[in-house]
Amino acid sequence: EAQVTQNPRYLITVTGKKLTVTCSQNMNHEYMSWYRQDPGLGLRQIYYSMNVEVTDKGDVPEGYKVSRKEKRNFPLILESPSPNQTSLYFCASSLLRTGTYNTGELFFGEGSRLTVL
Amino acid sequence: GDSVTQMEGPVTLSEEAFLTINCTYTATGYPSLFWYVQYPGEGLQLLLKATKADDKGSNKGFEATYRKETTSFHLEKGSVQVSDSAVYFCALSARGATNKLIFGTGTLLAVQP
Numbered sequence: 001e002a003q004v005t006q007n008p009r010y011l012i013t014v015t016g017k018k019l020t021v022t023c024s025q026n027m028n029h030e031y032m033s034w035y036r037q038d039p040g041l042g043l044r045q046i047y048y049s050m051n052v053e054v055t056d057k058g059d060v061p062e063g064y065k066v067s068r069k070e071k072r073n074f075p076l077i078l079e080s081p082s083p084n085q086t087s088l089y090f091c092a093s094s095l096l097r098t099g100t101y102n103t104g105e106l107f108f109g110e111g112s113r114l115t116v117l
Numbered sequence: 118g119d120s121v122t123q124m125e126g127p128v129t130l131s132e133e134a135f136l137t138i139n140c141t142y143t144a145t146g147y148p149s150l151f152w153y154v155q156y157p158g159e160g161l162q163l164l165l166k167a168t169k170a171d172d173k174g175s176n177k178g179f180e181a182t183y184r185k186e187t188t189s190f191h192l193e194k195g196s197v198q199v200s201d202s203a204v205y206f207c208a209l210s211a212r213g214a215t216n217k218l219i220f221g222t223g224t225l226l227a228v229q230p
Contacts, residue, residue, distance in 0.1 A: 004160070031216045033216070033217070035220075040222060041222060042206065042220040042221055042222040042223055043161075043206070043218075043220040044220075045217055045218075048216070048217065050216075058217070090160055090161065092161075094216050096216065105151070105163055105166065106161075106163075106216065106218055108153075108160035108161040108162065109160050110158075110159055110160045111159075111160050
């Protein structure tokens, strides 16, 4: 079954304690991305990657890191979490958009709800 | 910059009522337009899409038409069911850009039996 898998689904942590949210996709997609979802703000892009070893900042990258060592995995790293990073996080993947007919439709994971105390 | 504006929720309807969720966009060029749906406790999934002006996307009884003249992509369904209760997101993907989607703030739909 084609899917994007995130772990953990739920996490409560404390300020400053490093954490990693893993993301894996089995569709051989080149493009992967992280979004955060906050009430009244919709989804905002944190980081994205267009291929292995190629990553770039989205709209809200502060306080986050990512890596893309393998095509299927795209972990999100919070080196020193703070309460303003309490949010619902989504990983998404897609084929890389290369022309008019490839719209770059995204496939989403089920989300990771993070609470930073 | 590019943006999406959709109507505030929540929208509360009785079963079999007609649904409209308004969505307008601002973008240079001709973006692709999407509606995603998020059921409780789940990730977003694509509901329908349209890639050029006057295209109509449709799926599961939902429809939306890409209107370039009014820069709109309103979501409609003729007869909603309780199972349609979810958050609906309008989104655009700019032409020539990467795969980034720009989302609206989402509209919560609650359908009562």
